[in-house]
Amino acid sequence: MGELGLTLDHVVIGREGRTLVKISDHVAPGEVLTVMGPSGSGKSTLLSYIIGTLDPVFEAQGRVILNGTDITDTAPETRRVGILFQDELLFPHLSVGENLAFGLRASVKGRSERARQIEAALDDIGLSGFANRDPETLSGGQKARVALMRMLLSGPKALLLDEPFSRLDTERRGQIRDLVFSQARAKGLPVLLVTHDHADAEAAGGRVHELTD
Numbered sequence: 001m002g003e004l005g006l007t008l009d010h011v012v013i014g015r016e017g018r019t020l021v022k023i024s025d026h027v028a029p030g031e032v033l034t035v036m037g038p039s040g041s042g043k044s045t046l047l048s049y050i051i052g053t054l055d056p057v058f059e060a061q062g063r064v065i066l067n068g069t070d071i072t073d074t075a076p077e078t079r080r081v082g083i084l085f086q087d088e089l090l091f092p093h094l095s096v097g098e099n100l101a102f103g104l105r106a107s108v109k110g111r112s113e114r115a116r117q118i119e120a121a122l123d124d125i126g127l128s129g130f131a132n133r134d135p136e137t138l139s140g141g142q143k144a145r146v147a148l149m150r151m152l153l154s155g156p157k158a159l160l161l162d163e164p165f166s167r168l169d170t171e172r173r174g175q176i177r178d179l180v181f182s183q184a185r186a187k188g189l190p191v192l193l194v195t196h197d198h199a200d201a202e203a204a205g206g207r208v209h210e211l212t213d
């Protein structure tokens with residue numbers, strides 16, 4: 001296996017001959033690289049390239065390498081790159097526990113083992129006993145924690161965060177942010193954080209890559 005972490009090797013994304021995003025960088029396990037830039041500078045476009053869902057209107061060059069494996073041409077569902085969006089939605093017709101079960105890998109076998117892992121996951125995010133609740137009955141911060149945990153249960157090897165804290169109030173924002181970063185550090189995941197917020201960038205504590213218009 002090659003170098004651990006997420007490498008963007010001379011990635012250039014453009015449209016109609018005009019370069020939108022240019023980045024070459026390496027995010028080590030447990031490190032957070034913050035990507036900032038004005039609206040329209042290509043932050044979400046970069047994330048879509050990394051997860052393998054770049055709109056074909058864009059032209060892209062460069063490689064995406066995860067833990068030494070080139071995943072540039074790998075199908076999105078097999079990349080093992082987790083992404084959390086600003087409008088992270090839980091399935092409203094499923095309970096909190098069922099939402100988490102959706103993230104749980106198929107390799108976790110047996111009803112009772114799956115139920116045990118879901119209870120442990122709820123405990124991890126301070127929501128013990130919430131398995132049978134409807135997502136609509138949760139607060140914004142509680143929903144954000146469930147969405148984060150659902151993503152972590154799927155066993156990602158890297159984490160992409162697209163303004164995931166922006167809808168939360170200041171206090172919850174800090175809590176969720178700490179939870180995301182501590183989980184990423186504990187699991188040794190490289191993290192790419194897209195944000196407009198300087199407080200988020202500061203809390204991430206890592207390097208900042210600025211995209212320009």
Ligand SMILES: Nc1ncnc2c1ncn2[C@@H]1O[C@H](COP(=O)(O)OP(=O)(O)OP(=O)(O)O)[C@@H](O)[C@H]1O
Binds near residue numbers: 020038039044
């Ligand atoms: N499918 C598409 N077809 C054409 N242009 C697109 C498409 N998707 C995005 N764009 C354009 O590409 C540019 C970058 O968009 P992107 O969403 O990556 O910006 P962003 O930095 O994430 O912005 P924001 O901070 O507002 O979310 C914008 O000018 C946008 O209009």
